[in-house]
Amino acid sequence: MVGVGCASIGDTSAALSTYCAAAGIHSIVLLPTNQISITQLVQPIANGAFVLSIDTDFDGCMQLNREVTAELPIYLANSLNSLRFEGQKTTTIEILQQFDWEVPDWVIVPSGNLGNIYAFYKGFHMCKELGLVHRIPRLVCAQAANANPLYLYFKLGWKEFKLMKAGTIFAYVIQIGDPISIDMAIFAFKNSNRIVEEATEEELMDDMCLRVGVGKDYSFFLLGKNTYMYKIK
Structure with a gap:
């Protein structure tokens, strides 16, 4: 492998470039034009990542990233890589530690690519299986109304999943209509007592x-x- 690559709308690229810089590994980042904050853009650039601004949305960057990593010796760091979930699930341990191992009744997860919602399911179940806690919280997958394919699938009783072209939303980090972790998210929801909700642009702005x-x-x-x-x- 000559480097590690990801499509991102901010946080993934910041973390990837930081760790790659520390390890002396080349990082390649694909970002959708004008859909990332300056604070997040500075981090991969400052850490020496090769950053490409693509005139598309996150879904387009993800598709291009999959094609590039399939053809070139570049390691894929997005949620199609199962190792990604192993890191993401440690968030649940941090939540429980900060609650002094008292399990909250609900955990609400803003979701676009759906990797976090599956990782949270995986992490909380792991903690229960290890005997660290005796129950797990109910998870709520929160999607924006203009990018809500899992919510629509949930409301239809899991009968037919349809991809969508995500509309422009204020919460641009979850502006994803073709989530790559959809299969894992569906598995988590069908095997647990979970719900999916949506928020309109008006509700997002009010909140x-x-x-x-x-x-x-x-x-x-x-x-x-x-x-x-x-x-x-």
Whole structure:
């Protein structure tokens, strides 16, 4: 292998390029034009990744990435690689640790490519099988209404899955109409008590401005991808 490649809308490319730089491995990143924040774009560039901006959406980048890695000695780092799930599922361990091993009733996972929702299913079941916890939380797969193929499949009672052309959405990191982890996600949902929900663009924008929690001395608000905290007088 001459390098490791991924299609991304931000987080995957940032993590991939960081670890590749530390290991002295070439990283190749395919990004959809104008669908990634400056903060996330800086990270692969700063870590020396070969970054290509493609005039398409994430689904188009993913298709091109699959073709390139099939023809060239470049290792595929997206969720088609089963090793990816082994890393993603450790998020569930972190959640349980931060809750002092008290299992939350619900875990809501914003989902586009559907890798995280399967990894969470896999991780929570692993923790239960190891005896770390005695139950697992209910998972909610949250999709945007303009990119919701799993939600539509769920509402039809798992009768017919249809790919879709994702419309433009504010939550662009989940703007995916052809999720590559669909088979694993369906397996997780059919073998557990899970639900799928959607949010309209209006709901997404409203929630951006809502207060999401109040602590003893501080109030927390969610705005975009950032949580802002101010002290209550």
